[in-house]
Amino acid sequence: MSVCGLAEELEAYRRTVRRFLTEEVAPNVRHFRTERRVPRAVWQKAGEIGMLGVSIPEAYGGIGGDFRHEIVIMEELARIGFFDFGIPLHNAIVAPYITRYGSEEQKRRWLPRLVSGELIGAIAMTEPGTGSDLQGIRTKAEKAGNGYLLNGQKTFITNGQNANLIIVAAKTDPNASSKGTSLFVVETDGAEGFRRGRNLEKIGFHGQDTSELFFDNVLLPADALLGATENRGFYQLMEQLPQERLLIAVQALAAIETALETTVDYVKSRKAFGRAVVDFQNTRFVLAEAKTELTIGKAFVDDCVEKLLRGELDATTAAMAKWWCTQKQCEIIDECLQLHGGYGYMAEYPISHMWADARVQKIYGGTNEIMKDLIARTL
Numbered sequence: 075m076s077v078c079g080l081a082e083e084l085e086a087y088r089r090t091v092r093r094f095l096t097e098e099v100a101p102n103v104r105h106f107r108t109e110r111r112v113p114r115a116v117w118q119k120a121g122e123i124g125m126l127g128v129s130i131p132e133a134y135g136g137i138g139g140d141f142r143h144e145i146v147i148m149e150e151l152a153r154i155g156f157f158d159f160g161i162p163l164h165n166a167i168v169a170p171y172i173t174r175y176g177s178e179e180q181k182r183r184w185l186p187r188l189v190s191g192e193l194i195g196a197i198a199m200t201e202p203g204t205g206s207d208l209q210g211i212r213t214k215a216e217k218a219g220n221g222y223l224l225n226g227q228k229t230f231i232t233n234g235q236n237a238n239l240i241i242v243a244a245k246t247d248p249n250a251s252s253k254g255t256s257l258f259v260v261e262t263d264g265a266e267g268f269r270r271g272r273n274l275e276k277i278g279f280h281g282q283d284t285s286e287l288f289f290d291n292v293l294l295p296a297d298a299l300l301g302a303t304e305n306r307g308f309y310q311l312m313e314q315l316p317q318e319r320l321l322i323a324v325q326a327l328a329a330i331e332t333a334l335e336t337t338v339d340y341v342k343s344r345k346a347f348g349r350a351v352v353d354f355q356n357t358r359f360v361l362a363e364a365k366t367e368l369t370i371g372k373a374f375v376d377d378c379v380e381k382l383l384r385g386e387l388d389a390t391t392a393a394m395a396k397w398w399c400t401q402k403q404c405e406i407i408d409e410c411l412q413l414h415g416g417y418g419y420m421a422e423y424p425i426s427h428m429w430a431d432a433r434v435q436k437i438y439g440g441t442n443e444i445m446k447d448l449i450a451r452t453l
Contacts, residue, residue: 084142087124091150094123100154106281110273111235112159114194121191125161127169134173135186141166141317141382145324152328155424157431158281160233164188166321167314168195171241171257175301175310184239184259193261196237198228198287199311208243208311209252213289215244222246222299224258224267224292230438234285235273238262242289243311246304255307257300260292267292278430315440316392320378322439323395326403326432327371333428334364337410340425344415357413364406371399390452397445400435407432 098119099112106112120126128143130136137143144166151157172184187193204210213226224244231237240260247254262268271286301310338361341351351357378395381387411418411429418425436442 084146087139087143088146088150090123091125091147092153094120094125095150095154095156099156099159103154103156103158103281106156106158110275110280111283112281114191114236116159117194117236118191120161121189126164126191127185127189128165130169130173130185130189134181135189141320141379144321145328145379148321148325149328149331152325152332155332155427156281157325157329158279160194160236160282162321162325163197163232164195167318168197168239168241170314170317171197171300171310172259174314175257175306176259177297177302180259180297180300188239193239194233194236195239195241196231196233197241197243198231199243200230201227202229208255208308211243211245211255213242213244214248215246215256215258215294218293221296222258222294224260224289224294226289228287228289229271229285230274231285231287233283234287235270235283240287241300243307246307250305252308254305255311256304257307257310258294258298259300260289260294260298265292277433278427279434280427312389316387316389317382319392319396319439319445320375320382320387322435323371323375323378323392323399326399326435327368327375329428329432330364330368330371330403330406333407333410333425334361334368336424336428337361337413340417341413351413360409360413364409367402367406371402375399390449393440393445393448396439397436397442397449400432401442403432403435 098116124137125147127136128139128147129141132138144162148162151159169185169188172181184193188195199208201211201213203212213228215222215224224242226244228242238261240262242258242260243255244258245254246256260268267290269288271288274284274286276284341357344351375395378387378391381391407429411425414423414425417423420426
């Protein structure tokens with residue numbers, strides 16, 4: 075997709091990212107899926123070539139990029155069909171919380187290590203009894219001396235096995251509903267009382283570690299609190315959700331584009347009844363519709379990206395982008411798989427992984443039903 079006036083700098087960055095993914099990741103995708111994670115060593119190599127913390131300011135070790143650099147990474151991950159590598163979450167969801175709300179000391183402590191890959195980031199909101207209902211979280215952080223005791227359980231946490239810096243949403247005032255939530259930055263290395271559950275088996279994203287996390291009387295220092303005061307966590311989450319949802323929309327369009335290119339190549343080479351599959355009217359109509367919807371999505375999302383860069387992207391527009399693009403992702407990739415026939419159902423064909431990976435896009439970041447409800451409130 076277009077990257078809103080892609081400059082020479084971004085094209086050069088794309089070449090760097092593409093070379094790294096082609097050489098270090100693509101040949102090992104099957105192994106990563108079998109192991110159900112991307113090894114930390116690969117994360118650190120990504121840090122060495124400037125793929126981690128790309129939007130972090132230069133003062134803290136980043137390259138001082140912006141959301142357009144994140145788009146380049148997502149498009150190149152889509153090109154190899156491997157969004158399992160959780161860099162977009164690390165870069166464009168976790169790091170901005172520290173950049174935006176962290177103290178100067180917190181920024182200097184954590185951001186350079188996120189850039190290098192010494193720290194791998196995750197954000198822990200979802201709990202076994204609360205999915206999209208962030209107001210219902212039960213994890214709590216209680217004052218203990220000069221710090222806090224953290225207790226609770228989280229689940230479906232992306233990067234959950236690898237992550238050693240986790241932003242945790244916890245109740246600091248159980249009587250204040252959403253207004254009693256705070257965010258804490260937990261460095262897990264050596265943290266007593268912290269443990270990881272199993273690496274969850276999923277329909278798709280088999281190379282992405284997704285985990286349960288447990289916090290049993292984890293003692294946190296006072297400066298683990300993100301922000302100057304307690305009970306600001308829900309507002310911080312709401313302020314960052316538009317970028318998170320736009321990230322999901324961009325990822326959806328990048329996946330559609332790759333699926334469409336893959337399918338066009340397949341139907342041109344595959345023959346049925348003595349003709350190339352692309353010569354059948356149904357095939358051409360399906361692909362024409364997909365190309366049109368992809369083009370529409372690009373125009374809308376490019377406008378959203380421009381708004382984000384100006385600080386003008388509102389929650390409603392981001393919700394529109396998230397639900398529409400992910401809905402089209404599932405619909406179009408399903409049609410692309412259908413055009414592959416029986417081969418589309420075989421794991422050796424990339425379209426099968428794209429199809430399985432697409433389904434969760436309508437769930438995380440807020441379900442698409444919630445997106446439509448948010449939009450409806452503005453009518």
